[in-house]
Amino acid sequence: MLDRPLVFVDLETTGATAHFDRITEIGVVEVDRGKYAGEWSSLVNPQVRIPPNIQSLTGINDAMVADAPTFEELAPDLISRLEGKVLVAHNARFDHGFLRNEFRRLGYQYTPKVLCTVKLSRRLYPHERRHNLDSLIERHGLSCDNRHRALADARVLWEFTQHIYHELGGEIVQEIADKLLSDPALPSGLPSDAMNGLPDAPGVYIFYGENDVVLYVGKSANLRTRVMSHFSGDHSTSKDMHISRDIRRLDWVETAGDFGASIKEAQLVKRLAPMHNRRLRETKEACTYHWDPVDGPTVPRLLKAADIDMSLLGHLYGTFRSRRAARTALKSLADEYGLCLILLGLEKGKGPCFAHQLRKCRGACIGRETILNHAMRVSLALSKLRISPWPYQDKITVRERHPVTGRSEMHVIDRWCYLGAANTQSDLFDQYETRRERSFDADTYKLLKSALKKSGKNLEIIESGNS
Numbered sequence: 001m002l003d004r005p006l007v008f009v010d011l012e013t014t015g016a017t018a019h020f021d022r023i024t025e026i027g028v029v030e031v032d033r034g035k036y037a038g039e040w041s042s043l044v045n046p047q048v049r050i051p052p053n054i055q056s057l058t059g060i061n062d063a064m065v066a067d068a069p070t071f072e073e074l075a076p077d078l079i080s081r082l083e084g085k086v087l088v089a090h091n092a093r094f095d096h097g098f099l100r101n102e103f104r105r106l107g108y109q110y111t112p113k114v115l116c117t118v119k120l121s122r123r124l125y126p127h128e129r130r131h132n133l134d135s136l137i138e139r140h141g142l143s144c145d146n147r148h149r150a151l152a153d154a155r156v157l158w159e160f161t162q163h164i165y166h167e168l169g170g171e172i173v174q175e176i177a178d179k180l181l182s183d184p185a186l187p188s189g190l191p192s193d194a195m196n197g198l199p200d201a202p203g204v205y206i207f208y209g210e211n212d213v214v215l216y217v218g219k220s221a222n223l224r225t226r227v228m229s230h231f232s233g234d235h236s237t238s239k240d241m242h243i244s245r246d247i248r249r250l251d252w253v254e255t256a257g258d259f260g261a262s263i264k265e266a267q268l269v270k271r272l273a274p275m276h277n278r279r280l281r282e283t284k285e286a287c288t289y290h291w292d293p294v295d296g297p298t299v300p301r302l303l304k305a306a307d308i309d310m311s312l313l314g315h316l317y318g319t320f321r322s323r324r325a326a327r328t329a330l331k332s333l334a335d336e337y338g339l340c341l342i343l344l345g346l347e348k349g350k351g352p353c354f355a356h357q358l359r360k361c362r363g364a365c366i367g368r369e370t371i372l373n374h375a376m377r378v379s380l381a382l383s384k385l386r387i388s389p390w391p392y393q394d395k396i397t398v399r400e401r402h403p404v405t406g407r408s409e410m411h412v413i414d415r416w417c418y419l420g421a422a423n424t425q426s427d428l429f430d431q432y433e434t435r436r437e438r439s440f441d442a443d444t445y446k447l448l449k450s451a452l453k454k455s456g457k458n459l460e461i462i463e464s465g466n467s
Contacts, residue, residue, distance in 0.1 A: 002034035002165070003174070005085040006115075010153035011095050012058045014046050016241045018097035022046030023071055024060050027150030028081055029158045036158070040081060041151035043068035058148045071102045079108055086181070090133050090157060091188060092116035093231070093244055113181055117157050118188035123176045124164060131188070136160055140167075187231055187244040194250055198224045201405055203254040204264045206272070209246040216243055216276040219265035223252055239276050256400040256409040257458055259451045263411070263418055266443045280443050285322040288442075289330070290315055291382055293375040299345035300382070302326055308440045310390075310415045318385035319442030329385070337381040340364040343374055388449060390415040397462040398451070416445045 008029040015021035023044045030037040043060065045068045055061045082099075089095035092114045103110040121131040128139065133156060137144055142159050146152040164173050179192070186194060198205075203223045207215040207230075216239075220226030227250065230240050255261045269280040286305035290297060292315040302323060308316065320326035327346060334344055340361045341347035341354060355361035364374035395414030401407070412419040417440055451459065 002031070002161075002170070004033065006031045006088050007082055007085045008088045008154045008157040008161075009082075009095050009099070010089065010150045010157070011098055012054075012060055012148070012150050013098060014048060014050050014054055015238070016094075017238045018094075018101045018241075021098075022048055023098055023102060024050060024054075024058070024065055025150040026074070026078065027152070027154040028078075029151075029154045030081065030085075031158060031161075039151060039155070041154075042074060044074065045070045060149075072106055075103065075106050075108065079103065079110065082110070082112065085112065086115055087112040088115045088117060088157060088161070090117045090136075090153070091245070092118075093185070093187065094241070114185065115177060115180055116188050117160060119180055120164075120173075120176060121160075122188065123180070124168060124173070185231060187247050189246070189248045190250070195224070195227070198227060198250075198252060199254055200224050201254050201407070202257050202261045202402065203252050204261055204268060205250060205252040206268065207243055207247050207274075208249040208251070209275075210248055212249070214272040214274040215246055216274050217265060217268045217272060219258075219261040221258055221261075223254070227252075243276060254407070256402045256405075256407040259398065259400050259447075259459055260409050260411065260421060262447050262451075263421075263444065266441070266447060267418075270441075286442060287320050287323055287326050288387065289317040289326065289382070289385070291317055291378065293379055299343060300330060300378070301345070305440055305442060310417065310440065313387060313415060314389040316387040317382040319387070319445065321442075333381040333384075335360055337377055338362045339378060339381060340369075340374060343371070344378070387416075387445065391452075392463055394463070395419070399460040399462060401458050401460075403458060413448060416440060416448055418444050418448065 008031065010027045011023050012025040013021050013023050024046050025041070025043050027039075027041040029039045043065050045065045047070060050060065050062055050065070087096055087099075093116065096112070096114050100110050117136075118131050121128070121136060125131075125139075128135075133153060134147070136142060137147075137156060140160060140163050142156050142163065144152050144156045186192070200222050202219075202221050204217065204219045205223055205227050206217050209215045218226065231244055253264055255264060266280050269277045273281060284306075287302050288305060288308065289300040290303050290312055291300040300317070303312075303316075305319070318326060318329055320329065330344060331341075331346060333339065334341055334346065334355060338355075338360055340356070340363075342349065342365045343353075347353050351366065352363075353361055353365045356363055356365055362369045362374075364371060395412060398411040398413060400409050400411065409421050411421045452461065
């Protein structure tokens with residue numbers, strides 16, 4: 001580690017996302033082959049306001065940076081200090097991501113070798129649980145005169161490096177440092193072999209944090225490429241920043257293609273409720289409207305998704321995550337089509353509805369429009385939201401094949417309900433012939449409907465009796 005030029009760097013910023021937030025302070029300690037070579041620091045005008053919580057943490061406020069140079073003004077001198085040297089930082093992905101993005105905006109290419117002192121501490125002291133900077137300061141008796149200021153924290157990293165050389169010996173530290181510098185760029189909490197076996201194939205991946213808390217579930221046509229993109233260092237979203245900080249383990253399920261991956265992702269998100277997944281999360285309030293102008297009900301009736309009778313397909317409208325969302329959608333249709341709020345069940349009472357008083361309802365509530373004519377217009381309005389009838393006589397099997405790997409999977413679907421997957425036709429018979437439960441899920445319905453439209457070379461539909 002000390003056989004090459006190093007720069008120990010710490011940054012203070014306006015937030016955690018390198019693509020959107022900005023640097024407010026830079027601290028650099030330069031070391032040339034084990035010898036202290038100088039230090040440099042500067043406040044930076046981020047040209048945006050510093051959030052109050054960040055001001056409280058760092059002590060850097062808007063007034064302090066108002067007259068400071070911008071990053072653009074500092075860039076020429078800073079790049080000359082950093083170029084050709086190993087960047088050493090605590091949770092280095094954060095500092096590297098910010099510097100690379102700031103330089104990129106100005107047309108500079110900054111691609112240094114990076115050494116993370118969090119990873120270094122984990123490798124050298126595997127029995128210790130915590131490796132944040134405060135823990136290192138306390139555990140090793142390091143000095144820091146101004147915590148959460150850039151130069152002071154950069155000095156701590158240089159002091160930590162000197163300490164481990166004296167405590168453990170240069171040979172041990174050098175071996176671990178060389179290994180870290182040659183490893184792919186992974187978050188500090190992941191072991192170096194975490195990516196071993198991760199295929200260049202479709203599937204679903206799962207990120208776990210401390211105590212196996214599920215952080216995130218995702219899917220991709222190329223698992224290895226997608227997983228690595230979360231750890232690129234750019235952190236285009238705060239979600240990726242938090243995942244990189246908290247991840248301790250990853251797992252994956254390979255599939256034959258995107259269809260199987262999409263279904264598996266939706267199932268796992270609902271079952272595991274990951275912290276950073278919003279889309280596809282299960283909600284107990286999920287519902288749809290039932291409306292049949294011939295056989296009733298007399299007004300569109302909200303049904304919980306879990307209680308849907310699949311025989312009602314063709315008379316179900318909309319997939320909503322809450323009753324409130326459903327009522328809002330129906331109210332919007334009422335406004336667009338001039339429908340009566342009372343006859344839609346959105347309002348109780350007799351006489352003119354509120355929409356009629358606003359001259360939006362055509363008067364079905366007071367007899368100016370026939371109930372039959374109003375019902376026809378309700379059907380027209382709801383047609384935009386109609387859940388399609390099941391287009392097959394019975395359940396179907398969807399065979400998915402990957403054109404490169406040759407992997408094949410069989411998926412059983414009946415009336416928009418996904419029943420499961422297997423690798424062979426006989427497996428399907430064994431597992432699903434006696435299976436009778438049906439559970440309608442809005443996200444699965446959308447996935448199935450979209451996929452069945454695209455059936456072709458890699459996605460074959462086999463109807464019952466034709467297999």
